[in-house]
Amino acid sequence: MAFLTLDHVSHHYFSEKSYTKALEDITFSVDEGEFVALLGPSGCGKSTILSIISGIISQTEGSVLLNKTPILKSTMAIGYMLQQDYLFPWKTIMDNVCMGPKIMGTKTVSTTQKAEDLLEEVGLTNISSTYPDALSGGMRQRVALVRTLMTDPKVLLLDEPFSALDYLTKLKLENLVSKLLKEYNKTALLVTHDIGEAISMSDRIIVMDANPGKIAKCFEVPIELRNEEPFWVRRHPKYHVLFEKVWNELNKDDTISSTQKEVESHNETKD
């Protein structure tokens, strides 16, 4: 049952003198509870797809359906987590986290309690009255995650949420996020540059091409990998097989030598 559907979606960015075709004829759908990763070179329109789904911008052609109804503007059903955390430095952690309910006018007395509970769930206690400056990158990213979860979105859009983090923090957060999403049965779309992250977190990987952004290929993640924690997925033999396939797809036009590829693939797994 398709929950979220993009049907022949194209997007042009217009400026006074010219235009950029960022997306061309994107069609895919995501089932409820499914986790899909978007992978592709810089500038292939990954962020544009998320912005369209979240309702921040509207596609120039095609349609986006959530539960069979078109998405016309931002709704509570969709939570968008930007590439960097963008916590508001002048607000306390609690006020940052409660931003969604406040904007939507759904803030009640129980909101604070819910925020405390969610913060605790991601391992952050006693920080609700401090300011974002006082937190480490990993902590800030967790706060941003809680901020996104506060409005109970059915679909989560994650735009390279871990790219600014060190490797260890990243692995820990991957585990946490995939655990939380499974627990609440959320549908999620993850944009990433990291093949390992895509394989270890998602059920399906969509690889994109640039200029204009198109879908190049889809990969199903083997069932054995899906229910493993991201950290352990990276040690599974099937992981390496899929890694190789995705790698080849991403580099099919490049003349990168196979030895270099091997080195990189190796680094990726041990790092």
Place this chain on the structure above:
Amino acid sequence: MKQRTDDALFEQYQIRVNRDKKIVLTWQVIILIGFFAVWEISSRLYWIDPLIFSSPTKVFNLITRKVIDGSILTHLQITIFETVLGFIIGTILGIAFASILWASPRLSRIFDPYLVILNAMPKVALGPIIIVALGPGYASIIAMGIIISVVITTIVIYSAFKEVNPNYIKVLQGFGATRRQYFREAVFPATLPAMISTLKVNVGLAWVGVIVGEFLVSKEGLGYLIVYGFQVFDFTLVMSSLILIAIVAALMYKVVEKIERWLIKHTG
């Protein structure tokens, strides 16, 4: 043992810092005294014309006499009152105009060339028109203080509004916020430091406007004393007014600096 050497090093450092401070202070005092001494001596020895440049003792005597009989205080009060009012209203109006421009991108595009013209225009040249329009009184002088700071404040604050990181707005857009909510939650708080730093600039500008205004119309105030002294050829009065302006302006600047620090601490 280790602890002792650490302490000793720190002590040496403190001694160095203190000596440095003392040297700076000594030079500051020397310059101040030297300035007045040279002024006094050259005036007494007729190296400069004492009728025009007066002398520190004459200025000092005049100021003490006028403070004692209270006649200077009204002038001081009025000028300070006009400056503070011009400064506050100018700043608030500037922020308000900037907010209106931000609220409507079309309006800001329409007004863009006019802002450029107004900004390039030397505002004191508008003095006579303001006086004709508002009458020769406080209103005109305060208006001068306002008009000189309001345009630049509008421009500076508006460009600060536009430079707010768009990703903050994206976060809010994701929650379906309205433009008014972007302003309240992101744009305004993000630019508060910029607004606070215009305070210091504006206090200086308000002084310019008020003194020029007093030159033109008033019967009271430090600017008036300067013009009056000039007309009756009492340059001791002119010099006294200048020195008072220097002192009061410096004090006001310090107060604004204090307010600024307090605001940054309590809003940031």
